[in-house]
Amino acid sequence: MKKLVLFISLFLFGVALIAQQNLTPELLLQMGKLNASGITKDGKSVVYSVRTYNVAENKKTTKVYVQPIAAGAAVENANANDLVPNNRISPDGKMSISANDIPVVKIFGKDIYPDLSKSDVMIYDNLNYRHWDTWEDGAFSHIFINKLDGSKIIDSIDIMATEPYDCPQKPSGGDEDFIWSMDGKQVIYVTKKKYGKEYAVSTNTDIYSYDIATKKTKNMSEGMMGYDVNPAFSASGKLAWLSMRRDGYESDKNDIIINEPAEKLNLTKDWDGTVTDFRWSNDGKQIYFLAPVDGTVQLFSVNDPSNTKKTPVIKQITKGNFDVQSMVGQSENKMVVTRTDWNHASELYTVDLTTGVLTQFSHVNDEKYAKINMSKVEKRFVTTTDGQKMLEWVIYPPNFDASKKYPTILYCQGGPQSALSQFYSYRWNFQLMAANGYIVVAPNRRGMPGHGVKWNEDISKDYGGQNMRDYLTAIDEFTKEPFCDKDRLGCIGASYGGFSVYYLAGIHNKRFKTFIAHDGIFDWRAMYGTTEEMWFVNWDLGGAYWDKDNAAAQRSFNEFNPVNNVKKWDTPILIIQGGQDYRVPIEQGLGAFQAAQLQGIKSKMLYFPNENHWVLKDQNGLVWQREFYKWLKETL
Numbered sequence: 352m353k354k355l356v357l358f359i360s361l362f363l364f365g366v367a368l369i370a371q372q373n374l375t376p377e378l379l380l381q382m383g384k385l386n387a388s389g390i391t392k393d394g395k396s397v398v399y400s401v402r403t404y405n406v407a408e409n410k411k412t413t414k415v416y417v418q419p420i421a422a423g424a425a426v427e428n429a430n431a432n433d434l435v436p437n438n439r440i441s442p443d444g445k446m447s448i449s450a451n452d453i454p455v456v457k458i459f460g461k462d463i464y465p466d467l468s469k470s471d472v473m474i475y476d477n478l479n480y481r482h483w484d485t486w487e488d489g490a491f492s493h494i495f496i497n498k499l500d501g502s503k504i505i506d507s508i509d510i511m512a513t514e515p516y517d518c519p520q521k522p523s524g525g526d527e528d529f530i531w532s533m534d535g536k537q538v539i540y541v542t543k544k545k546y547g548k549e550y551a552v553s554t555n556t557d558i559y560s561y562d563i564a565t566k567k568t569k570n571m572s573e574g575m576m577g578y579d580v581n582p583a584f585s586a587s588g589k590l591a592w593l594s595m596r597r598d599g600y601e602s603d604k605n606d607i608i609i610n611e612p613a614e615k616l617n618l619t620k621d622w623d624g625t626v627t628d629f630r631w632s633n634d635g636k637q638i639y640f641l642a643p644v645d646g647t648v649q650l651f652s653v654n655d656p657s658n659t660k661k662t663p664v665i666k667q668i669t670k671g672n673f674d675v676q677s678m679v680g681q682s683e684n685k686m687v688v689t690r691t692d693w694n695h696a697s698e699l700y701t702v703d704l705t706t707g708v709l710t711q712f713s714h715v716n717d718e719k720y721a722k723i724n725m726s727k728v729e730k731r732f733v734t735t736t737d738g739q740k741m742l743e744w745v746i747y748p749p750n751f752d753a754s755k756k757y758p759t760i761l762y763c764q765g766g767p768q769s770a771l772s773q774f775y776s777y778r779w780n781f782q783l784m785a786a787n788g789y790i791v792v793a794p795n796r797r798g799m800p801g802h803g804v805k806w807n808e809d810i811s812k813d814y815g816g817q818n819m820r821d822y823l824t825a826i827d828e829f830t831k832e833p834f835c836d837k838d839r840l841g842c843i844g845a846s847y848g849g850f851s852v853y854y855l856a857g858i859h860n861k862r863f864k865t866f867i868a869h870d871g872i873f874d875w876r877a878m879y880g881t882t883e884e885m886w887f888v889n890w891d892l893g894g895a896y897w898d899k900d901n902a903a904a905q906r907s908f909n910e911f912n913p914v915n916n917v918k919k920w921d922t923p924i925l926i927i928q929g930g931q932d933y934r935v936p937i938e939q940g941l942g943a944f945q946a947a948q949l950q951g952i953k954s955k956m957l958y959f960p961n962e963n964h965w966v967l968k969d970q971n972g973l974v975w976q977r978e979f980y981k982w983l984k985e986t987l
Contacts, residue, residue: 371724373749373786376976378723379777380404380969383715385697387689388415389435390680395419397679397687397699398431401715404969411969418713420682420701425713438526440499442535446563447497447504450529455515458489477547482883483522484931484963492517494529494540496563510538510561510568518542520556520580527581533588537562539571541580551885555598558582558590571610577603581628585635589655593626599886600811602768604804607638611657618653618663623803633681639668639704641675643770643801646730646742648674650688650702668707672728674773675702687712691775693746694725694782724749726785733794733828736820742802743794743825744771746781756836758987760784761826761863762793763844763851767810767818767891770800778966778975779845787980789841789987792829796821812893812903815854815911822855826862838864841987845869845927846935846964850913853943856924857916865986867979869927870935870964873943874914875907881936917946923953925982927975930960955982 372378381404388398397420402413415432418425428434439447457463460472473486480487491514498506511518518540519528529540543556558571558579572579577595584590590610594617595603605625609616618638619626627648629640637654650669656662669675676697679687685701690709699713727747732740748757762781764771771793781791795802797818798810810818830837842863844852849871856866872878876896879888889895893903909915924947928940940956947954957978959971966972 372722373724374780374783375786376783376973376980377406378719379780379783379976380406380973382696382719382777384777385689385699385713385715387677387679387687387699388432390420390682390687391417391434392436394682395421396434397712398435399679399699399713406970406973409970418699420685420687420712438530441531442533445499446535447499448529448531448538449495449497450492450519451495452490453493453509454489455491455513456489458487462489478551478885479547479883481933483933484929485522485933491515492519492521494518494538494561496538496561510540511542514544515546516542516544524580527583530582530584532560533584533586536564539582539590541582551883552889553598554578554595554601554886556580558592572608575608575615578605579608583629583631585631585655586633587635589631589635589657591629591631591638593629599890601884601887601890602766602800602807604807607640607653609655609657616657618655619665622665625800625804625807628678630678630681639678639681639686641678643772643799645801646744646770646772646795647672647801648676648770648772650675650678650686650707652704668704669702669709670707671709672730672773676774692773693728693744693775693780695720696775724786726782727751728781733824735817735824737817739806741794741796741821741825743792743829744781745829746785746791746793748785748788748790751834753834755834757788757790757834758839758841758983759790759792759826759829759835759837760841760843760983760987761822762791763822763842763848763855764793764796764799765844765846765848767798767814767847768800768807771795772801778972783976787983789983790829790835792825794821794825796825811891812907813911814850814891814907819851819854819858822851823859823862839987841865841867841983843867844871846871849935852924853913854911854916856922857913857919859922861921863922865983866922866924867927867982868924868940868943870929870932871939871943872913872935873939873946875912876914877938877942878935879908881933881938883933914942914946917950920947920950920952923982923986925955925957925978927957928959929962929964929966930958931963934964953986 383401383403386400396417398417400413400415404411414427416425417428417431458473460470461468493509493511495507497504519525538561540559545553555576556578560569576598579594582592593605594608597603607618624642627641629638637652640651651667653663653665673690673692676689676691684704688700689697690700691697700709700711702709729745731743735741784791800807840863849868852866852868853871853873892907894901896908898904926940926944944956966975
């Protein structure tokens with residue numbers, strides 16, 4: 352009998368081992384992608400959708416669910432979005448607001464010369480002729496107030512008239528850019544009232560109110576010179592928004608502003624951090640917000656002191672090695688949020704607003720996770736060359752064995768001022784990298800938010816300086832571990848991370864055995880001449896390359912220009928480039944590939960003609976993954 356029990360136990364143990372597998376690109380692509388629509392009108396349930404993808408059929412399927420917050424299973428309901436309050440409808444139900452593209456400026460030859468209707472030409476006499484992944488076609492997104500008869504639109508008014516300005520803001524604005532006032536008498540919207548070159552060099556968006564009765568528009572944020580976005584009303588009708596102080600600095604400290612009658616109240620002015628999102632509490636007495644902190648993104652609260660005249664008090668509600676990705680809505684004393692970490696895609700959680708305890712709410716991918724070996728994630732600190740403590744994340748292969756040696760990858764984050772937190776990427780997925788047998792070292796180098804405003808700002812005009820030394824410190828310190836194979840080190844990154852790869856390729860002194868750069872900056876002069884949002888290069892590089900009296904600009908375009916060190920390249924490199932990336936345009940990847948090829952360096956280029964700064968098409972993404980790991984296998 353004992354032998355039988357032992358046999359059964361061993362058999363079941365063997366089955367469990369067989370059931371477990373490491374993450375693959377195909378499994379990653381099959382993960383359900385959750386998107387929360389909001390809390391139902393009665394405040395008791397959450398509506399969300401889940402998108403899945405079938406690789407063999409190249410087919411996407413989206414299902415909508417409604418799930419009670421207190422307890423209960425998710426129920427599929429194709430019409431569940433109708434249960435969520437429609438913030439496009441006015442409070443009295445008689446009007447709606449919408450955004451539509453309207454022709455404003457003549458760009459096409461056939462419009463300028465009607466007798467040449469077969470011409471195929473675009474004519475520009477100003478900057479911002481293309482943006483992100485789209486050429487300027489003369490159409491601008493405008494806000495319309497629609498008079499309703501039931502659900503039917505019977506009349507519409509363009510509140511932006513013939514202005515060449517956009518709302519929502521392009522390329523990433525949405526419904527949050529235009530809202531109703533609480534009494535339905537005004538529409539509040541975000542736009543940048545600048546055109547052409549002025550638009551390209553400025554970040555100065557403003558908050559405007561349009562009075563329906565008088566048809567007059569007022570600038571609510573006049574005199575505030577940076578980004579002013581995300582207007583939102585409290586239950587009592589107070590207006591708040593997010594604001595950056597300095598024009599031209601897209602990564603400035605983001606503060607929460609309350610529009611008080613006497614003066615604007617900055618709730619986070621004296622707090623050493625930056626806000627990514629906020630929402631009023633249901634009772635309007637405080638504001639909940641998200642912010643990066645120590646390599647994670649957490650939920651915070653700040654009281655509204657405008658009635659009590661007290662100092663704003665900021666409290667961190669959640670803590671842990673995860674990202675609170677978004678706030679879906681408040682239900683009594685709970686906030687429904689989406690949460691990720693490097694082993695788990697987005698899922699719904701409730702946060703107890705008193706204790707900060709998170710409780711998982713949705714379970715979209717639980718069955719898949721049960722069959723996958725998870726990676727160990729470790730939080731470390733190292734001392735930089737200037738004596739600062741720097742956080743770095745280390746992700747280990749599943750079933751890590753410290754007695755073995757592992758090839759190790761240095762990950763370089765983009766931005767450059769983007770938080771390196773516990774995000775879950777379907778491209779740059781650290782669990783997948785670890786599942787392929789690599790240790791990943793991901794340092795929170797200079798320039799990242801979550802470690803104080805100064806740390807965040809120290810990268811501007813110093814692209815090849817301290818943050819590059821931070822990277823080398825991170826990998827050099829880790830090679831002291833006996834399980835790190837220091838003869839098999841790789842370096843990878845995208846965007847600013849791609850720039851970092853190109854730059855490190857010229858100064859690494861044979862540390863690395865392979866490089867991978869995705870949409871990285873290779874030549875700052877060419878970049879300055881072809882990128883679209885000029886405020887970015889002007890602020891972070893210091894100015895134009897022809898300004899010989901500008902010491903910061905000259906240092907950026909010369910000392911910190913990867914192309915100037917290309918003769919020192921000596922390591923295999925994989926280069927990835929999107930054809931519709933107008934932020935880091937195509938010549939950057941082509942130039943780097945050509946330089947490597949002409950010097951006889953083992954190199955390969957993946958060119959995605961119909962992708963922008965990211966790879967958004969599922970099968971293109973699968974090609975990306977397969978080539979990524981094929982390259983690492985060949986070179987590392």
